[in-house]
Amino acid sequence: MKVKRIAALAAAFTLIRGAAALGDGIPGHKGTALDGFELGTKSLAKRVINYSEIFKDAGRQYGIDPNILAAICMQESSGINYSYREDGSAYPAWGIMQIEYTHEKAFAEFGRKRTGVAWTLSDRLDPEKAVPYAAYLLSESLYRYDGDYVKMIQAYNFGDVVLNRIIAAAGDNWLNERINAAKYADNWKYNKYGDALYAERVLSYYSSALDNVSAAVEVDGKAVKFEDQYPIIEDGRTLIPIRALSEALGAEVEWDGTLRCVYINKDGTSIELTIGKSDAYIDGMAYELDVAADIINDRTMVPLRFAAEALGCEVEWDGDARTVVIEK
The missing domain is CATH 1.10.530.10 (Lysozyme)
Incomplete structure (x- = not known):
């Protein structure tokens, strides 16, 4: 909904x-x-x-x-x-x-x-x-x-x-x-x-004077619940906490604190992202990101569309509702 x-x-x-x-x-x-x-x-x-x-x-x-x-x-x-x-x-x-x-x-x-x-x-x-x-x-x-x-x-x-x-x-x-x-x-x-x-x-006091960078996420019609950090919009791209994304899509996540790398795996597909870098890898093939993965409020945030589409999902943006709609 x-x-x-x-x-x-x-x-x-x-x-x-x-x-x-x-x-x-x-x-x-x-x-x-x-x-x-x-x-x-x-x-x-x-x-x-x-x-x-x-x-x-x-x-x-x-x-x-x-x-x-x-x-x-x-x-x-x-x-x-x-x-x-x-x-x-x-x-x-x-x-x-x-x-x-x-x-x-x-x-x-x-x-x-x-x-x-x-x-x-x-x-x-x-x-x-x-x-x-x-x-x-x-x-x-x-x-x-x-x-x-x-x-x-x-x-x-x-x-x-x-x-x-x-x-x-x-x-x-x-x-x-x-x-x-x-x-x-x-x-x-x-x-x-x-x-x-x-x-x-x-x-009656509502205005749009303050920038709203928040976004909601739905997967197969169900709202995704977040604990202590919600998705944000940065440079026109939605970043989402990696743990919430992995749970919603049924993917596995690994974190290498030394290299500051995130590894996402699902059904034989592997994604590698590095905090602060615009290059990413899908099954070893290099891709350039519009916005890099980041750490916000101690949570690792990754580009939602890139990660979800790499895992075979369809992604749409409902601008009026400020909602990312994902179909697995």
Whole structure:
């Protein structure tokens, strides 16, 4: 299934505006109506723009459009890195990405995997830690919801558990059922908790100002899941973590750390690539690459099209969906 592209979201909002207005007759609820929300019509605060490089780095690693990260930051905090209310009581969510305290264990483990040291809840106030964690959460949701960006964004506010219950109960009508989110939650005392129009509000801040170098990959119609480094686009070519490629295509991989060479073998075909060099070999025959293999975030990245086609696969690029489609 193709990843739903951001450009299609405006049309999706148009289709659902004919439904009943959200929030009518519910005092204090943030959602009032679907009308008035358009893709990218609101501006980002300068404070948010100041974090652009962090958004781009996190998006590059976890396959999330950095413009979405910036838009979520704007909706969550307007770029204000706060942790306390004016009366001194602690917020349940901290930092520019407003990470909830309920993420304590997951946040600590995420930090341990990235840095070797478990992160504490106070580390949510460090944008260089909070933004990558938010990007990771979004990447997990994007995979879970089969590339549906609206569900991915709404889950950042509701959480996967509540959103899954809404989808299970309402099916295709889940967008309108968001207004009743509290009845699907275990600990929301009032219906005003959560934002029924969160996805629309976030996307009203969406722009294409930040370069998006992320890409998704499908093999035989199934999305490929990545752990800690997603494919990136460099010089118009997609680089993919070699381990993910080998698992998706059923190939074997060997790494020679001394020579900095990658060897890929499948069904009698052998590919040899060297980190940083533009020449590669298929069964001993030399080929010149448009972009060399590289090491990014401690992961060996190889040119996807070259490797996949060398192994007998058909490769297509869906530019609208920013997805590489592979048929074995």
